[in-house]
Amino acid sequence: MTKLIRGFNETNIWNLLAFLIVAATVIPVANLALGVLPGENENWRHIREYLLKDYVVNTLILFGFSGLFASLIGVSLAYLVTVFDFPGRRFFQWALILPLSVPAYIAAYTYSGMLGYTGIITRALSGLFGRDISIDIMSVPGAIFIFTFFLFPYVYIISRAFLAKYTASLIESAIMLGKNYTQIFFQVILPVSRGVIASGSALILMEVANDYGVASYFGIDTFSIAIFKVWFGMGDVGAAAHLSLYALAFIVFIILAEKAIRGQKRFAIATTKVRLLTPHRLRGAKAAIAAGYSMLVWSLGFFIPFLQLVAWSALTYEEVLDQSFLQATVNTVFAAAFCASLIVCCAAIITNSARISRSRLVRTAGKLTAVGYSAPGAVIAIGVLILFIWLNAMTELFWSYSLITSIYMLLFAYLVRFMAVGCNSLENGFEKIGKTYFEASRTLGFGVTRTFFKVDFKMLLPSMIGAFSLIFVDMVKELPLTLILRPFNFNTLATKVYEYAHDERVHHSAPVALIIIAICSISVYSLSKLDKE
Amino acid sequence: MFLQLKNINFKYDGNHQYVLKDFHLQAAKGEIVSILGLSGSGKSTVIRLIAGLEVPAGGTIEINGRLVAGPDSFVPPEKRKVGMVFQDYALFPHLSVYENIAFGLSHLSKAELSARVNSLLELINMSEYGSRYPYQLSGGQQQRVAVARALAPKPDLLLMDEPFSNIDCELKQKMRGEIREILKSESATCLFVTHDKADLEDLSDRSITIEPN
Amino acid sequence: MKKFWLLTLSLFLLSTVLLTGCGGGTPAPAATKPSVEAKEVNIYTSRHYPGIDDAIYKSFTDKTGIKVNVIKASGEELLQRIKTEGASSKADIYLTADAGNLYLAKQAGVLQPFTSPALTKNIPADFIDTDKMWVGLTMRARVLVYAKDRVKPDDLSTYEDLTQPKWKGKIVTRSSNNIYNQSMLAAFIAMNGETQAKEWAKGITANFARQPEGGDRDQAKAVAAGKADVAIMNSYYLGQMLSSKDPLEVKAAESLGVFFPNQNTTGTHVNIGGAGIVKSAKNVDNAVKLLEYLSDIEAQQKFAEASTEYPVNPAVEPSALLKKWGTFRKQNINLSKLGEHNRRAVQIFNEVGWK
Numbered sequence A: 001m002t003k004l005i006r007g008f009n010e011t012n013i014w015n016l017l018a019f020l021i022v023a024a025t026v027i028p029v030a031n032l033a034l035g036v037l038p039g040e041n042e043n044w045r046h047i048r049e050y051l052l053k054d055y056v057v058n059t060l061i062l063f064g065f066s067g068l069f070a071s072l073i074g075v076s077l078a079y080l081v082t083v084f085d086f087p088g089r090r091f092f093q094w095a096l097i098l099p100l101s102v103p104a105y106i107a108a109y110t111y112s113g114m115l116g117y118t119g120i121i122t123r124a125l126s127g128l129f130g131r132d133i134s135i136d137i138m139s140v141p142g143a144i145f146i147f148t149f150f151l152f153p154y155v156y157i158i159s160r161a162f163l164a165k166y167t168a169s170l171i172e173s174a175i176m177l178g179k180n181y182t183q184i185f186f187q188v189i190l191p192v193s194r195g196v197i198a199s200g201s202a203l204i205l206m207e208v209a210n211d212y213g214v215a216s217y218f219g220i221d222t223f224s225i226a227i228f229k230v231w232f233g234m235g236d237v238g239a240a241a242h243l244s245l246y247a248l249a250f251i252v253f254i255i256l257a258e259k260a261i262r263g264q265k266r267f268a269i270a271t272t273k274v275r276l277l278t279p280h281r282l283r284g285a286k287a288a289i290a291a292g293y294s295m296l297v298w299s300l301g302f303f304i305p306f307l308q309l310v311a312w313s314a315l316t317y318e319e320v321l322d323q324s325f326l327q328a329t330v331n332t333v334f335a336a337a338f339c340a341s342l343i344v345c346c347a348a349i350i351t352n353s354a355r356i357s358r359s360r361l362v363r364t365a366g367k368l369t370a371v372g373y374s375a376p377g378a379v380i381a382i383g384v385l386i387l388f389i390w391l392n393a394m395t396e397l398f399w400s401y402s403l404i405t406s407i408y409m410l411l412f413a414y415l416v417r418f419m420a421v422g423c424n425s426l427e428n429g430f431e432k433i434g435k436t437y438f439e440a441s442r443t444l445g446f447g448v449t450r451t452f453f454k455v456d457f458k459m460l461l462p463s464m465i466g467a468f469s470l471i472f473v474d475m476v477k478e479l480p481l482t483l484i485l486r487p488f489n490f491n492t493l494a495t496k497v498y499e500y501a502h503d504e505r506v507h508h509s510a511p512v513a514l515i516i517i518a519i520c521s522i523s524v525y526s527l528s529k530l531d532k533e
Numbered sequence B: 001m002f003l004q005l006k007n008i009n010f011k012y013d014g015n016h017q018y019v020l021k022d023f024h025l026q027a028a029k030g031e032i033v034s035i036l037g038l039s040g041s042g043k044s045t046v047i048r049l050i051a052g053l054e055v056p057a058g059g060t061i062e063i064n065g066r067l068v069a070g071p072d073s074f075v076p077p078e079k080r081k082v083g084m085v086f087q088d089y090a091l092f093p094h095l096s097v098y099e100n101i102a103f104g105l106s107h108l109s110k111a112e113l114s115a116r117v118n119s120l121l122e123l124i125n126m127s128e129y130g131s132r133y134p135y136q137l138s139g140g141q142q143q144r145v146a147v148a149r150a151l152a153p154k155p156d157l158l159l160m161d162e163p164f165s166n167i168d169c170e171l172k173q174k175m176r177g178e179i180r181e182i183l184k185s186e187s188a189t190c191l192f193v194t195h196d197k198a199d200l201e202d203l204s205d206r207s208i209t210i211e212p213n
Numbered sequence C: 001m002k003k004f005w006l007l008t009l010s011l012f013l014l015s016t017v018l019l020t021g022c023g024g025g026t027p028a029p030a031a032t033k034p035s036v037e038a039k040e041v042n043i044y045t046s047r048h049y050p051g052i053d054d055a056i057y058k059s060f061t062d063k064t065g066i067k068v069n070v071i072k073a074s075g076e077e078l079l080q081r082i083k084t085e086g087a088s089s090k091a092d093i094y095l096t097a098d099a100g101n102l103y104l105a106k107q108a109g110v111l112q113p114f115t116s117p118a119l120t121k122n123i124p125a126d127f128i129d130t131d132k133m134w135v136g137l138t139m140r141a142r143v144l145v146y147a148k149d150r151v152k153p154d155d156l157s158t159y160e161d162l163t164q165p166k167w168k169g170k171i172v173t174r175s176s177n178n179i180y181n182q183s184m185l186a187a188f189i190a191m192n193g194e195t196q197a198k199e200w201a202k203g204i205t206a207n208f209a210r211q212p213e214g215g216d217r218d219q220a221k222a223v224a225a226g227k228a229d230v231a232i233m234n235s236y237y238l239g240q241m242l243s244s245k246d247p248l249e250v251k252a253a254e255s256l257g258v259f260f261p262n263q264n265t266t267g268t269h270v271n272i273g274g275a276g277i278v279k280s281a282k283n284v285d286n287a288v289k290l291l292e293y294l295s296d297i298e299a300q301q302k303f304a305e306a307s308t309e310y311p312v313n314p315a316v317e318p319s320a321l322l323k324k325w326g327t328f329r330k331q332n333i334n335l336s337k338l339g340e341h342n343r344r345a346v347q348i349f350n351e352v353g354w355k
């Protein structure tokens, strides 16, 4: 620490900026945590006695299984579509990202609709077997199913990009050493890509941690639900803070695990030669299995719920769709695009200074943004609200503008929420680039800032666009922050869906859900085009 | 002395063992010094310290009478006027060969710039390759471009990490001769890492060996 | 230049401390605003009937020229927002679908008393808070929904009867996280005392056909599917299913009957959707005008027809469907009790293991 770069130089400006951004995104949550002392009161004793065990167990089970299944599905599919050629490969390459475009809470409602008594799947099964057969999706295994099939693309995207570019020679030399493709997957691919798998599943786990919609609909007590219940229901901030400490332990665990799995050595591949692998052509039964597996995952994670939503929309679209949806669509797209761009820029500052700084403090600062991504939305919302009330009080003296009814409060909350997604993506981007280009440019007379714009930026661009699409999609789906913090009369597509879904009228929410899926799909599709280059 | 390293201590973050302990090195102006040593002994590390890519844990580095690394000061790499050839070349993949060599020459006018780049392309025998991209080059060709790129801004001090390891003998000999001529004519100082006896004899005035710590 | 870092660090700490201080205490009161009311009224609402409410607000605006600004979220979230905003809140009306939340708002001190001749005329005294902090606008009953082919209405009598061993494995209802169940248990605490209420919750939990999951509608479907015989749920969800566009859903709903329990004892549990005026409201007169309009015949009729809830205004008839289900005797308790006993109700649910 004493060996920080000395002197007021460019690096310090980068660090300062990064520091301010991280501080801004952490303060709303930290502020809440620091502001209240966790209370040892009656509520807390009650929680500890009757509920805490359930919270811990449920959260751990959801984390463990969703993370494990999503990672396995994600990597295996990535391996399949990069290393092999089979019927439908080109289509699945991008289509397997589509599940990301379906918000988890909509997936939950749709599946429980299909599997409910009047649902199409239950009907079909009953018709087939002649007696009532029903699958109970509203359970812990059901939640694991939803999280697995709608979040696995986080791992899929990142490991596919990695495999496609950097493992051709590894795979080829393994084949020369007499390994078959299954052995290669377990002995070479899994170990080598553990870093990217870790970073993809960290995102998945954070999404699981912050989930409110699925768990509350399925009646599963997780920490997110508990914090909401204790704080908003019982009005006990102290006990909620106590719970948050536990939840925070989970997040710290995720971050540390990711770090540990990645290992000390950053796996940067510095060769200028990127050779693409010629896919191995599968035939006969093997080709059918590969295609069948991809088809199954794609159908469960996208196509089946999509068809169901289309069918429901046919029933209700006339009743539901009106002019207000145009406005809601514009609002959604504008807010998402604006914030996604801003977040990508901020994340570039944070990750770049983390990369160039010798200070451990700065290097880990970016990780703190995870707090914003994994905390329950309602908690962030109130944290941001407190910050803005304070700002409002400061500015009121000379500026009559009301910040707390403005859109800026919501936009800022989005930054707090999704900064971690940006940092995560760009960190991986920087890792792929390595540091030698940066160093080469420095010895050729370019400072940190000019190097960033002349060298790093160009090479990072694909990662930045990738990060943009991911954040954009996340933002279009975002619900809890928008609900609580929006200005008067401001609607997004997600809040429109909520109005019906909350009233258990899932058929009526279908048309809007389809608009959300359509917008996200466009973004996801462009993401896949990008990888091709 | 043009280059002076005194009492340098250094270890990599996260490692316990010091790579360099109480390390000394000096070179006079215009001198060409080769660095020898076993693999892993710290040759690349010395070069990176001089370039400003690593910060010493103790000791001082002076270049041309200016303190560039010491207890209270640190001059960043871009202000040290050193050129560097990396062990893994580090050619910018998004720039062509021509643009890579021109990268450090932004202070020159267009005409000067193209004259300089073209003469360097000639030096490395790659005049036809200006518009190619790094991934379209062989290992040896990439290495040559890296040398040309480092020479381009006429640095006072040139650092090269195994610059000829991938180049065939005949061409290597030619490049050595020409680089020596260039360095001498500009009285530039040069430090380079090598495992090759011929490099040592043809190019350097003097050699030092780094003992593993 | 260690100073530079020190400066940064202290700036960061300073801002954290300032913010924390502000988070702990109440925000400074807003600068006094000119008392001229704008032609608008701001609502924080947790009612989620998109078509209906918006249409009613629109006709209010057409009539009075007062613009209605709306933020929709859950009742708990909105209450937290109002509490946090304190004096700087822009909300005039807090509208929510549960008396429990209204009570919590009143307890938190974010509401103010209000009254007007029109309001007292439109709304029966039962549905007005004792301190005039809120008024009820719609009423819903938490009823027993049973499978017509397996259960005869004669088998059903009271909520308490459902704890009998004969109903083992036959009862479904949603999770205790939901305010509907919390308010129901709070009502039992108010009427029968804590011990009996806990016995009841324990008995029901023992008779569950499955762990609570899903919403009220899902309970009806579980009964239709034969997974259970009786669901405890709000009546209007069955109404919605009956008017669904999906023929299967209508068919499922038609196989179910509605029973109003406790007719000969304490009455059926009811809850209200209602509204209070926020203490820091800048547009109090407009807010009162809107509430008068919402409790008046025109708006009440629309509520009744579209959301299959019961109107509070005695001059308005319930919808045809509700009339078909018949009239019933409702619990005779002050609705404030629902909020008063809310916390204890939540604790009891946890203690007896009602998920």
Ligand SMILES: Nc1ncnc2c1ncn2[C@@H]1O[C@H](COP(=O)(O)OP(=O)(O)OP(=O)(O)O)[C@@H](O)[C@H]1O
Residues within 6 Å of the ligand: B012, B013, B015, B019, B037, B038, B039, B040, B041, B042, B043, B044, B045, B046
């Ligand atoms: N980034 C790093 N982090 C940790 N240790 C490192 C790092 N780079 C090098 N080392 C260690 O420092 C020591 C010196 O490494 P250096 O690269 O200077 O060796 P070298 O003499 O250039 O070897 P070679 O001839 O193989 O290039 C080695 O033991 C190496 O393992």
Ligand SMILES: [Fe+2]
Residues within 6 Å of the ligand: A503, C097
């Ligand atoms: Fe409801």
Ligand SMILES: [Mg+2]
Residues within 6 Å of the ligand: B043, B044, B045, B087, B161
């Ligand atoms: Mg080396």
